[in-house]
Amino acid sequence: MFEILSKEILAQSVTKFVVHAPYVARKHKAGNFVIIRVNDHGERIPLTICDSDAQAGTITVIAQTIGKTTKLLSLQNAGDSLLDVAGPLGNPTPIHNFGTVVCIGGGVGTAEVFPIAAALKSAGNKLITIVGARTKELIILEKELRSISDEFFITTDDGSYGTKGLVTNALGSYLKKNPDVKGIYAIGPIIMMKAVSDFTNPLGISTYVSLNPIMMDGTGMCGACRVSVGGETKFACVDGPEFDGHKVDFEELMTRNRSYMDLEKVSLDRFNEEQVGHSCKGGVREAANA
Amino acid sequence: MPNALKPSERMRIPRQHPIEQDAEARRRNFDEVSFGFDESLVSREMLRCIDCKEPQCVEGCPVGIDIPGFIKLIVEKDYLGAARKIKEKNYLPAITGRVCPQETQCEAVCPIGKKHQPVAIGKLERFVADYERLHNAFNGFAVKDKKKEKVAVVGSGPAGLTCAAELAKLGYNVTIFEALHAAGGVLRYGIPEFRLPKAILDSEIENVKKLGVEIITNFVIGRTATVDELMDEFGFDAVFLGTGAGTPTFLGIPGENLPGVFSASEFLTRVNFMSGYRFPEYDTPVKIGRRVAVIGGGNTAMDAVRTANRLGTEKSYLVYRRGRGEMPAREEEVQHAEQEGIEFHVLTNPVRIIPGNNKWVKGMECVRMELGEPDESGRRRPVVIPGSNFIMDVDTVILAIGQRPNPILQATTPGLDMSKRGTVVVDKNCRTSRESVFAGGDLSRGGATVILAMEDGQRSAAAIHDYLKVGREK
Numbered sequence: 001m002f003e004i005l006s007k008e009i010l011a012q013s014v015t016k017f018v019v020h021a022p023y024v025a026r027k028h029k030a031g032n033f034v035i036i037r038v039n040d041h042g043e044r045i046p047l048t049i050c051d052s053d054a055q056a057g058t059i060t061v062i063a064q065t066i067g068k069t070t071k072l073l074s075l076q077n078a079g080d081s082l083l084d085v086a087g088p089l090g091n092p093t094p095i096h097n098f099g100t101v102v103c104i105g106g107g108v109g110t111a112e113v114f115p116i117a118a119a120l121k122s123a124g125n126k127l128i129t130i131v132g133a134r135t136k137e138l139i140i141l142e143k144e145l146r147s148i149s150d151e152f153f154i155t156t157d158d159g160s161y162g163t164k165g166l167v168t169n170a171l172g173s174y175l176k177k178n179p180d181v182k183g184i185y186a187i188g189p190i191i192m193m194k195a196v197s198d199f200t201n202p203l204g205i206s207t208y209v210s211l212n213p214i215m216m217d218g219t220g221m222c223g224a225c226r227v228s229v230g231g232e233t234k235f236a237c238v239d240g241p242e243f244d245g246h247k248v249d250f251e252e253l254m255t256r257n258r259s260y261m262d263l264e265k266v267s268l269d270r271f272n273e274e275q276v277g278h279s280c281k282g283g284v285r286e287a288a289n290a
Numbered sequence: 291m292p293n294a295l296k297p298s299e300r301m302r303i304p305r306q307h308p309i310e311q312d313a314e315a316r317r318r319n320f321d322e323v324s325f326g327f328d329e330s331l332v333s334r335e336m337l338r339c340i341d342c343k344e345p346q347c348v349e350g351c352p353v354g355i356d357i358p359g360f361i362k363l364i365v366e367k368d369y370l371g372a373a374r375k376i377k378e379k380n381y382l383p384a385i386t387g388r389v390c391p392q393e394t395q396c397e398a399v400c401p402i403g404k405k406h407q408p409v410a411i412g413k414l415e416r417f418v419a420d421y422e423r424l425h426n427a428f429n430g431f432a433v434k435d436k437k438k439e440k441v442a443v444v445g446s447g448p449a450g451l452t453c454a455a456e457l458a459k460l461g462y463n464v465t466i467f468e469a470l471h472a473a474g475g476v477l478r479y480g481i482p483e484f485r486l487p488k489a490i491l492d493s494e495i496e497n498v499k500k501l502g503v504e505i506i507t508n509f510v511i512g513r514t515a516t517v518d519e520l521m522d523e524f525g526f527d528a529v530f531l532g533t534g535a536g537t538p539t540f541l542g543i544p545g546e547n548l549p550g551v552f553s554a555s556e557f558l559t560r561v562n563f564m565s566g567y568r569f570p571e572y573d574t575p576v577k578i579g580r581r582v583a584v585i586g587g588g589n590t591a592m593d594a595v596r597t598a599n600r601l602g603t604e605k606s607y608l609v610y611r612r613g614r615g616e617m618p619a620r621e622e623e624v625q626h627a628e629q630e631g632i633e634f635h636v637l638t639n640p641v642r643i644i645p646g647n648n649k650w651v652k653g654m655e656c657v658r659m660e661l662g663e664p665d666e667s668g669r670r671r672p673v674v675i676p677g678s679n680f681i682m683d684v685d686t687v688i689l690a691i692g693q694r695p696n697p698i699l700q701a702t703t704p705g706l707d708m709s710k711r712g713t714v715v716v717d718k719n720c721r722t723s724r725e726s727v728f729a730g731g732d733l734s735r736g737g738a739t740v741i742l743a744m745e746d747g748q749r750s751a752a753a754i755h756d757y758l759k760v761g762r763e764k
Contacts, residue, residue: 023509023514023515024514027513027514027515037471041565041571041572041573042573043564043572043573043574043575044471044564044574068573069573083471084471084507084508085508086469086470086471086508086509086510086514087510087513087514088513088514089510089513216556216559216560216564216574217469217470217559219469219470219510219513219696219698220536220537220696220697220698221479221536221537221538221555221559221696222538222553222555222556222559223537223538223540223552223553223555223556224552224556226540226547227547228547233540233546233547235537238696238697238698252547255548255549255649256547256549258549259549259550259577260575260577263569263570263575263577264575266570266575267569267570267573267575270570
C-alpha cells in the first residue's frame with residue numbers, strides 16, 4: 001500500500017498528491033511515470049511523476065479528472081492509500097544544454113513539463129516557458145515554473161489570463177525575436193503537441209513530445225500504447241514516452257486513444273450513479289442520527 | 291486386491307476420461323472446462339499403470355517426477371502422500387496437472403500407449419494436487435540447513451516460482467520481485483480462468499510462500515532497481531531472471547495499429563489479469579466485436595479465440611498460415627476450441643487490415659497458402675497462392691503470433707549476452723554471461739511451455755546452490 005501524505009486541489013478537476021513510494025522516489029528522473037491502481041477492482045493508469053524526494057521517500061503526481069479512475073483518485077485524501085504504485089517507468093528525458101530551450105505545457109501537461117524544465121534549467125539552459133490552458137482557472141504550477149524560467153508566458157483560449165490565443169501564437173512571437181532556439185519540449189493535449197510539432201517542423205527546431213496513449217502494464221507487455229514514429233511501431237512505455245514530435249503520427253494516436261470512449265463513459269456514469277447513491281444513504285444515516 | 295492384477299488385465303482397462311463442462315454451456319462462461327477425475331475415475335485409472343521396471347514416464351517428465359511412485363501411493367489411497375511425492379520435484383502440481391502437454395512428454399513414452407492409450411498421468415496428478423489443496427494439507431518442508439545467502443528471483447511465473455521454491459527448500463533467503471501488481475506471471479495474465487482458475491493459482495503461490503519465499507509486487511527490475519543494484523545495494527548474492535517472453539510481436543502489415551487490433555497479450559491481460567470480462571464491475575474495459583479473427587496456431591491463439599468466444603461474439607475465427615496438423619497448440623486445446631464452435635481458417639494469412647469509416651477495423655484481407663518444402667523448424671513452409679486474396683468480414687483482430695522477452699532487462703543490465711531473438715544466452719546450467727546471474731524459462735527459450743520453464747527453475751536453483759556453496763567453502 002502506498003499512503004497519500006498530502007493532497008492539494010490545483011485547479012478545477014486537477015489534483016496533486018504526494019505519495020509515499022520510497023523505491024520509486026529513489027530512482028525517479030524527469031520524464032518518468034508510474035502506473036497506479038487505486039483499489040482492487042481498479043484499472044492500471046499511468047501518471048507522470050512531477051517531483052520526488054528520495055530522502056522522504058515520496059513522489060508527487062498530478063492528475064486531471066477525466067474518467068472513472070481519475071475521478072476515484074480525486075476523491076482520495078491524505079491518509080488514504082493507493083493499492084499499487086509501480087515505477088519509475090519509461091525512459092528519463094535526455095537532458096542537454098541546448099543554449100536556449102522552450103518548454104511548453106498545455107493544461108495538466110504542465111505538470112509533466114515542470115520536472116523537465118527544472119532539469120533543463122539545472123543543465124545550464126536559458127529556459128523559456130509557455131503555459132497554455134483553456135481558461136485562467138486551469139493554469140497550474142505558475143509560481144513554480146515562473147521562478148525557474150528566464151522568460152515566462154501564459155496563454156488562455158478565452159483570454160481570461162495572459163495572452164488570448166494558443167501556445168503556438170506565443171511560441172511564434174518568441175521565435176520571431178529569438179530565432180536561435182535549439183530545442184523545444186511540448187507536453188499537453190495531443191492536438192497541442194501536434195500543432196507545436198507542425199509549427200516547428202519547417203523551422204527545423206528539435207521538438208520533443210511526451211505521448212499519453214492508452215497503457216495497461218507500462219512495462220512493454222501489451223502493446224496497447226503502440227505509436228507510429230517515423231513509420232515504425234514503438235511502445236510508448238518502454239521506447240518513450242518522449243519522441244521526436246516531427247515523426248509522430250498524431251492522427252493515429254488520437255484515433256487509438258478514442259478506442260474505449262464508449263466503455264469509459266459506461267464506467268464513469270455507473271460510478272457517478274453509485275456516488276449519488278452513497279451520498280443519499282449517508283444523508284439518511286445522518287438524518288437518523290440527528 | 292487390485293495389486294494382484296496381471297499387466298495384461300491392467301491393459302484391458304480403458305483409459306478414463308475426465309468429466310468436462312458441456313461444450314454448449316461452457317462456450318459462454320469462464321468456468322473451468324475440465325472437472326478432472328473424481329475418486330471413482332481415479333480408482334480405475336490408477337490400475338492401468340503397470341509399474342515398469344525402468345519407467346520411461348519419469349524420463350519423459352522435464353522435472354523428473356516419480357510418477358510410478360505417486361501412482362502407487364494413490365493405489366494405497368494415500369492421496370496426500372502422493373501429492374507430497376510429486377512436490378519433491380514439482381511445486382505447482384495443480385497447475386501442471388492442468389496445463390502440461392503430457393501427451394508429448396510423460397504420456398507419450400508410456401508403454402501402455404503403444405497398443406492402447408497411455409495412463410492419464412496428468413489427470414492423476416491434478417486429482418492429488420486438488421485433493422491436497424481442498425484438504426489444506428500442505429505446510430511446507432522442514433529446512434534443516436538454513437543458509438545466510440540471499441537470492442533474488444526476478445519474475446513470479448512458473449520459472450521464478452519453481453526456482454524460488456527449490457532454493458527456499460535448500461535453506462536460502464529468497465525474494466521474488468514481480469513487476470505487476472499480482473504474482474503468477476503468464477499463469478495469471480496469459481492462461482484463462484477456464485483453463486486455470488485463479489483460485490488454484492493463488493493457492494499454489496501461497497504454498498510457495500509457505501516455504502518462506504517473500505514476494506514483492508510492483509517492483510520492476512531494470513526500473514525500480516537494476517540487476518546490479520540488487521547485488522551491490524540490496525545485498526543479494528545471486529539473481530535468477532525469469533521474466534518470460536511477454537512482449538508481443540506484430541505482423542508488420544498495413545492497418546495493424548487500427549483500433550480493433552490487439553495483441554493477444556493485451557487482450558488476455560485485460561480479460562485475465564484485470565478481470566475485464568467482469569467490466570464494469572471491474573474497471574478495465576475489454577472491447578470485442580461481433581466477428582473476431584485470432585491470428586496464430588499456438589496455445590496463446592487458442593486461449594485468445596476461446597476467450598473472445600466467451601465474451602459473446604457472433605463468429606470467432608482462428609486464422610493460421612499452416613495446416614491444422616502443423617499447429618503448435620496442444621491437441622486438447624485445439625479440440626476444445628473446435629467443440630466450442632471456433633471456425634478454423636487454416637492455410638490462410640492476413641496481408642492487410644481494413645478500416646471502416648470510423649477508423650475501427652472493418653475487414654481483413656487474407657491470402658490462401660499451400661505447404662511447400664520443410665523449413666528449418668522441420669515443418670512444411672507455407673507458400674502464398676498467387677491471386678488468392680479475399681476479404682474476411684471481421685471487426686476485431688487479435689494477433690497471437692508469438693512473444694519475445696521484454697527489452698527492459700537487456701537495456702539496463704550491462705554485460706548480459708542476448709541472442710538476436712532477444713533471449714538471454716545461457717549455458718546448460720542456466721548461467722548467463724554475468725557472474726552470479728542465472729536465467730531460464732521463456733526469457734532464455736523464447737516462448738516454450740510452463741513445464742520447461744519449471745525445469746529451468748529447478749536447474750537454476752541447483753546451479754545457484756552449487757555457485758553459492760563454492761563461495762561458502764572458500
